[in-house]
Amino acid sequence: MDRTRRSLLQAGALLPAGSAFGALAATAARQAPPRPIPVPTVAPEVLARDEVYWEAVASHFDITQDVNHLENGYWGAMGRETLAAYQRHTAEVNRGNAWYGRQAFPRQYLAVRQQVAQLLGVGEEEIALTRGATEALLALIGGYNRLAAGDQVLYADVDYDSMISAMQWLQQRRGVQVERIALPATPTREQILQAYDAAFARLPRLKLVLLTQVSHRHGLVLPVADIAERARARGIDVIVDAAHGFGQIDYRVPDLNADFVGINLHKWIGAPVGVGAMYVRQGRVKDLDPYMGQAEDGRITSRVHTGTVNFAAYLALPEAIALHQQIGAANKQARLRYLRERWTVPARQMAHLQVLSSPDPALASALASVRLRGRSSVADNMALQKRLLDAHQIFTTWRDGLDSGACVRVTPSVFTRPAQIDALVQALAALA
Numbered sequence: 001m002d003r004t005r006r007s008l009l010q011a012g013a014l015l016p017a018g019s020a021f022g023a024l025a026a027t028a029a030r031q032a033p034p035r036p037i038p039v040p041t042v043a044p045e046v047l048a049r050d051e052v053y054w055e056a057v058a059s060h061f062d063i064t065q066d067v068n069h070l071e072n073g074y075w076g077a078m079g080r081e082t083l084a085a086y087q088r089h090t091a092e093v094n095r096g097n098a099w100y101g102r103q104a105f106p107r108q109y110l111a112v113r114q115q116v117a118q119l120l121g122v123g124e125e126e127i128a129l130t131r132g133a134t135e136a137l138l139a140l141i142g143g144y145n146r147l148a149a150g151d152q153v154l155y156a157d158v159d160y161d162s163m164i165s166a167m168q169w170l171q172q173r174r175g176v177q178v179e180r181i182a183l184p185a186t187p188t189r190e191q192i193l194q195a196y197d198a199a200f201a202r203l204p205r206l207k208l209v210l211l212t213q214v215s216h217r218h219g220l221v222l223p224v225a226d227i228a229e230r231a232r233a234r235g236i237d238v239i240v241d242a243a244h245g246f247g248q249i250d251y252r253v254p255d256l257n258a259d260f261v262g263i264n265l266h267k268w269i270g271a272p273v274g275v276g277a278m279y280v281r282q283g284r285v286k287d288l289d290p291y292m293g294q295a296e297d298g299r300i301t302s303r304v305h306t307g308t309v310n311f312a313a314y315l316a317l318p319e320a321i322a323l324h325q326q327i328g329a330a331n332k333q334a335r336l337r338y339l340r341e342r343w344t345v346p347a348r349q350m351a352h353l354q355v356l357s358s359p360d361p362a363l364a365s366a367l368a369s370v371r372l373r374g375r376s377s378v379a380d381n382m383a384l385q386k387r388l389l390d391a392h393q394i395f396t397t398w399r400d401g402l403d404s405g406a407c408v409r410v411t412p413s414v415f416t417r418p419a420q421i422d423a424l425v426q427a428l429a430a431l432a
């Protein structure tokens with residue numbers, strides 16, 4: 001018996017009869033091998049509830065059943081085909097060694113980059129592949145050279161910790177004044193726009209803003225294109241952290257209306273861990289310094305330096321993109337919305353909970369957070385995350401950094417079954 005099946009049966013056996021996760025484990029134990037994903041014939045919102053379709057999608061992923069896995073925000077599991085391609089390429093790269101790396105890889109890199117550019121809707125020369133969004137964003141923030149001493153830069157509490165550190169470091173690096181705003185815990189679109197408008201009006205020397213498309217803390221989706229337009233009207237540049245956006249929201253990079261974007265392909269596209277991209281709109285490369293003394297060649301590739309990459313991870317991109325496109329971004333977005341609402345709608349009715357996810361679907365993503373009402377310390381939320389795991393076998397993660405306090409983040413994926421979400425709702429109700 002394989003390990004997964006054994007642990008499933010153990011999980012089922014250890015759980016009280018009739019427990020939601022026990023039933024779930026039993027279902028998963030019967031999971032069939034990968035099935036063809038049918039071509040959808042209905043609108044995404046209808047398809048979102050078609051469990052036959054989503055079971056076919058789920059059959060393409062081999063995901064642990066040791067827990068009710070609702071922490072798919074760290075990175076996105078590869079589909080089985082991507083995993084197989086990654087393993088195959090790892091063996092080939094290892095076998096060919098430097099002969100492969102020096103002879104074959106440069107050509108293959110260009111072919112893969114072309115495919116990624118098409119997916120993102122940008123020119124090939126406008127992107128460089130990176131090892132993740134972090135590498136891309138740190139190169140963008142650190143490299144942006146249109147800042148003079150005394151200028152202002154802006155970030156928000158919803159941004160990602162290491163990008164916040166990089167924005168703060170600009171004070172030492174460029175002599176700028178670093179400004180911060182905090183958004184309400186679940187803001188309306190108007191409140192978000194007003195917060196940025198107010199900051200733009202208050203900061204006369206503001207030159208650069210960091211915008212996180214989907215916050216890793218509670219999944220808030222910013223209206224990036226609108227904020228970027230308002231920024232542009234005042235001569236302010238934006239750097240967009242799209243680590244979580246691309247692949248779970250149906251859009252192409254130019255829709256963000258931004259000239260500098262950092263992207264992950266190992267989250268919602270399902271590439272192997274270690275794949276992201278940096279986008280710089282054509283004509284804007286000169287506004288970034290060559291990376292740490294690289295020779296000036298006017299190309300994006302001199303603005304980030306990855307060193308030797310995981311060749312096989314890049315080479316498995318075509319399979320990851322194929323699965324993403326087969327399901328379709330709009331269908332993924334609709335399914336993830338359905339799964340999010342399946343728990344946030346009932347949880348919002350529970351007086352003992354505070355749900356940190358906008359009821360406005362345009363401002364909400366697969367990631368959404370919750371806390372016990374009035375319990376916003378890190379310790380409270382570490383305890384809540386532990387309780388969900390220990391008492392209910394539900395795996396989530398806690399986050400802090402919002403001005404409104406810490407929370408527990410829940411992130412389903414395209415292979416998450418409604419029964420897993422229902423088990424979460426039961427567990428949340430039991431916290432009363």
Ligand SMILES: Cc1ncc(COP(=O)(O)O)c(C=O)c1O
Nearest residue numbers: 132133134135160216241243264
């Ligand atoms: C909003 C955001 N930005 C940046 C990152 C960094 O991504 P990575 O660690 O994959 O480079 C993350 C990772 O979770 C994130 O959530």
